[in-house]
Amino acid sequence: MDFGLSQDQEMLCDAISRTLADTCPLDHVRECAEGSVPFSDNVRSALGEIGIWGMMVPEQHDGLGMTMLDAAAVAEQLGYAVAPVPFIGAHVLAPLALAQGGSEELKAHWLPRIAKGEAQIAVAIAETVEIRDRAGVDFDGAKLDGTALFALDFLEADAFLVADTAGRMHFVAGDAAGLEKVALKTIDRTRSVGELRFSGVAGEALADDGGATVRRLRDAGRVLLAADSLGAGQAMIEKAVDYAGQREQFGRVIGSFQAVKHMCAEMAARHEPCRSLVWYAAHAFDATPDEASLVACHAKSHTGEVHRFVARTSTEVHGGMGFTDLLGLHFWFKRIGFDRQVLGGPEAVRAEAAALQGWTQVA
Amino acid sequence: MDLDYGPQYDVFREEVRQFLQTHGHRAPDGQGRAARPSPEAVEWQKLLILHGYTARTIPKEYGGYGAEPDILKSRIIAEEFSRAGIPAGLANQGISMLVPTLLELGTEAQKRQWIEPTLNGEIVWCQGYSEPGAGSDLAALKTSARVENGDFVINGQKIWTSTAKQADMIFCLVRTEPDAPKHGGISYLIFSMDTPGIEVRPLKTMTGHAEFNETFFTDLRVPLDQIVGQRGQGWYVANATLGHERGMLGDPDALENRLQALVRLMQKERIGQGCAMDNAVLRDRLVALQAEVAAMKFNGMRILSNSLRGDAGGMAKLVVKLQSCELAHQISALAIDAMGEMGILYHGSEREREDGAWQWNYMFQLGLIIGGGTAQIQKNIIAERGLEMPREPKFATPPAAEQATAVASGQNKGAA
Incomplete structure (x- = not known):
């Protein structure tokens, strides 16, 4: 019995945390966020040396074949540092989709490149959660038509993996004829999402497994968004506690006022159990697939709620400074806001959790 | 992982x-919170101790099972009893708070005299900690015990003494050294609830029931040797057990069971055609x-795993x-909302659901938020x-008291 991260996982976290502390200070995050493409070459290559880009690529394709709990531990560190690098889409969902349903040619070509950090495939599955603005991509057996929103790790992607309205994944080359790409600008300038417009685009359909792959991708994405939010929330709590321990008003540090102390305690009290929930959800993805979808829903929706509270409360503890651009606290605030909405806000995800338990008809 | x-x-x-399957039918049902254990409950308790399913790590010579501490086995016992819906061992304040205190700080004679009958449920204890003027600031307690002709003579009032009516004995914090700094003047005494000079008045709460009491002491005489630890050390003696009470109030199995009950209610409670x-x-x-609830359950697994290390x-x-x-509290609140107007039925009304248990819980759990160290503490x-x-x-605190506060700060508590 050992509930938690293994020694190896803790060492991995330490390595990433040190690398990010060296290569990804706030000034650098700001620089990237203000550029046209958020992704930082420096951070990418530094993290590449630890080998994380291939962590979810199977070993026979030059990856490390690691677990979702490993990936969650990494996502938490990335969230903690608001690291401007592609990860959830390009380095977890894309290799998972290819490994599960891709042809041998696709796997042989793309997986080693993903592992080396030389290729970036964006993943678009938003419409399998909720249809907005009548989006959705139809597959007529040969061509793709329609729109896919919120492709993850979008800018500079070499190719795309997109879900059709029947829940089947398709590989589409970045320069495919009939494909139009439009970046979507979000509150979170440390990440990149975009819109894909298809008019008669020829892609390569992945195996038709009745939506099983899409379901796994959704679960994985939710666990990792929750893990990212966990890291960002942890950072916001630490920053609030530090600030409250330094800032003086009325002749004493504000952290000695119970009103401020209780704000911090509430953040910590709500945040701390999230860690176990996220770890368990990641572990369930690896070890107990029957309950994986439900706990992924719980992790996603609950961290979404808790960290919205943490994000606003930490900002309030910082007073007027928290509201400024100068302090940069908003990068974490926005990262948490992104994590909450993507792949389903809490209400959508909870509705799915209810349906999974037979508590409701699927709408 | x-x-x-x-x-x-x-x-x-x-x-x-296997044990639960074979013997489960002998378990008593409906052990009321404030009730003295029934003869069946005492028999059940003895059977559990015999098999090591309660009082597991308490030495044999004091009436326990005498096993080496094994957190996982304790956890398995809790899980299996909870899953079977069968009451585990008695969980009163004597067992959860006094017994660990005696084991740690009691004299050999005290251990031999009190632990076994307490574990068996033959002696019921109540706790005399809180006072009207000493809740979160427990160390401000005023109940006095002066020494006179070889006895402590006790005067004062305790509040939130649950089971005081049924209890045989009380473990009680009193001020024995009125001139010492506030944390340093307290002693931990144990005495019979039959001692002349004790008056117990039921304390009716918002639930409409008297789950607690007020207990008054007037010139009560207690022999000097009925003290646990040294004179003036009572604060530290009591703190040795407060952790046990907090642990008791956060059982993830209990939350899971409440949630399952809520799911059943929401599936059963009719609204129109649905x-x-x-x-x-x-x-x-x-x-x-x-x-x-899931987060708290996994958080519990993490705590368990941490303590194994x-x-x-x-x-x-x-x-x-x-x-x-x-x-x-929130689980009960949702149950009430799910019942709509039916949610207000109480006091044995026509159409009342589950004997008004959800309303009782909703109110009583607010008491638990306040008691055992308020949410603010x-x-x-x-x-x-x-x-x-x-x-x-801290303002205008004498330096000696300051020092004592630093050691014990935060170990305040509200209700017993």
Whole structure:
């Protein structure tokens, strides 16, 4: 019995945390966020040396074949540092989709490149959660038509993996004829999402497994968004506690006022159990697939709620400074806001959790 | 991450299941919270001790089972009893608070005299800690014990003494050294509730029931040797057990059971042609609570795993009382909302659901949020010990008292 991260996982976290502390200070995050493409070459290559880009690529394709709990531990560190690098889409969902349903040619070509950090495939599955603005991509057996929103790790992607309205994944080359790409600008300038417009685009359909792959991708994405939010929330709590321990008003540090102390305690009290929930959800993805979808829903929706509270409360503890651009606290605030909405806000995800338990008809 | 307890534990779990299957029917039902254990409950308790399913690590010579501490086995016992819906051993304040205190700080004679009958349920204890003027600031207690002709003579008032009516004995904090700094003048006494000079008055709460009492002491005489630890050390003696009470208030199995009861209620409670579960808003709230219960359950597994490694619980443990009590309260609140107008039925009304249990719980759980260290005290503890935030500046406190406060700060408590 050992509930938690293994020694190896803790060492991995330490390595990433040190690398990010060296290569990804706030000034650098700001620089990237203000550029046209958020992704930082420096951070990418530094993290590449630890080998994380291939962590979810199977070993026979030059990856490390690691677990979702490993990936969650990494996502938490990335969230903690608001690291401007592609990860959830390009380095977890894309290799998972290819490994599960891709042809041998696709796997042989793309997986080693993903592992080396030389290729970036964006993943678009938003419409399998909720249809907005009548989006959705139809597959007529040969061509793709329609729109896919919120492709993850979008800018500079070499190719795309997109879900059709029947829940089947398709590989589409970045320069495919009939494909139009439009970046979507979000509150979170440390990440990149975009819109894909298809008019008669020829892609390569992945195996038709009745939506099983899409379901796994959704679960994985939710666990990792929750893990990212966990890291960002942890950072916001630490920053609030530090600030409250330094800032003086009325002749004493504000952290000695119970009103401020209780704000911090509430953040910590709500945040701390999230860690176990996220770890368990990641572990369930690896070890107990029957309950994986439900706990992924719980992790996603609950961290979404808790960290919205943490994000606003930490900002309030910082007073007027928290509201400024100068302090940069908003990068974490926005990262948490992104994590909450993507792949389903809490209400959508909870509705799915209810349906999974037979508590409701699927709408 | 390894959630397997290992093969030797699977064998143990099977043993527990076998026991429950064979003997489960002998378990008493409906042990009321404030009631003295029935003869059946005492028999059941003795059977559990004999098999090591309660009082497991308490030495044999004091009436326990005498096993080596094994956190996983204790956890398996709790899990299996909870799953079977069969009451585990008695969980009164004598067993959860006095026994650990005696084991740690009692004299040999005290251990031999009190532990076994307490474990068996033959002696019921109540706790005399809180006073009307000493709740969160427990160390401000005023009940006095002066020495006179070889006895302590006690005068004062205690409040929140649950089971005082049924109790044989009380463990009680009194001020024996009125001139010492506030934390240094307290002693921990044990005495019979039949001692002349005790008056117990039921304390009716908002639930309409008297789950607690007020206990008055007038010139009560207690022999000098009925003290646990040294004179003036009572604060530290009592603190040795407060952790046990907090642990008791945050049982993840209990939350899980409450949530399952809520699910059944929402599936059963009719609204028009459908049921409460068909209402999207109620359902959304239910799933949100389910996620929180899951988080607390896994948080409990993390604490368990930490203690197997010999780590203190850290932040994961500090948050349990605050979060679990609030969550239990929210579960009851949703049940009431799911019942709509039916939710207000109480006092044995026509059409009342489950004997008004959800309303009773909703109110009583608010008491639990306040008692055992209020939510606000819990937040101080989380902030000061968990987040290492600065303590409240203290004004006009004599230096000696300051020192004592620093040692024991935060170990305040509200209700007994």
